[in-house]
Amino acid sequence: xxxNQLSAKxxxxxxxxxxxKDQVLGKLAVDIARKLTGKGKVNFVPYLxxxxxxxxxxxxxxxxxxxxxxxxxxxxxxxxxxxxxVENFEHLxxxxxxxxxxxxxWGMVPKNKLGRKMITRLKVFAGENHPxxxxxxx
Numbered sequence: 304x305x306x307n308q309l310s311a312k313x314x315x316x317x318x319x320x321x322x323x324k325d326q327v328l329g330k331l332a333v334d335i336a337r338k339l340t341g342k343g344k345v346n347f348v349p350y351l352x353x354x355x356x357x358x359x360x361x362x363x364x365x366x367x368x369x370x371x372x373x374x375x376x377x378x379x380x381x382x383x384x385x386x387x388x389v390e391n392f393e394h395l396x397x398x399x400x401x402x403x404x405x406x407x408x409w410g411m412v413p414k415n416k417l418g419r420k421m422i423t424r425l426k427v428f429a430g431e432n433h434p435x436x437x438x439x440x441x
Contacts, residue, residue, distance in 0.1 A: 309346045309353065316424075317355045318439045324361040327368060328407055335359065335404070336411035339421045352417050356424045358439060363400035363429040367392060377406065401427035 319338050323331055337343050341353035367375065375392040396403050404427050412418040426435060 309348060309351060311351060314351070314353050318435065319355055319357050320439045321357060321359045322361055323359050323404065324364040326365060328365050328403065329367075331359075331365060332404065332407035332411055335408050335425065339408065339425060340412060350417075352420050354421050354424065356435075356438070357426070358433055358435050359401075359404055359425070359427045360431050360433055361429075362404050362427050363396060365396070365400070365404060372396075377403075400429040 321331070321335060335357050338357050339354040341347050341355065344353055347353055372393045373391060377390050377392070377395050379388050379390075380386050381388070390398075392403065405422070405425060408425060409418075409422055412421050426433065
């Protein structure tokens with residue numbers, strides 16, 4: 304009996320709402336990455352993008368354990384000599400709260416075309432309000 308393979312047209316994408324309030328960053332990122340990649344689905348195949356949409360609210364209220372608020376650093380480079388910028392968790396969560404979650408999730412999805420496509424389905428908001436209330440069904 305042949306195995307039926309899923310095609311890209313047959314993929315049904317669901318919308319998930321995740322509240323990041325008082326959740327540990329790493330554990331939250333694992334849950335989000337699993338939904339984005341579609342690994343929790345029965346018809347998961349690694350060569351197809353079968354993941355769902357994920358809307359994260361209250362990104363500014365995510366927590367980290369230990370002394371990571373002061374000690375965890377995020378690096379970026381402008382491309383010019385001496386253009387390395389370093390920012391710790393505390394400053395980045397105040398300036399751009401969604402970037403902290405997006406950075407953690409990006410470390411857990413594939414680093415190829417599929418991963419870049421998956422990360423576009425991640426929608427992160429600092430507060431509780433978001434424009435995707437119609438798509439998310441309870």
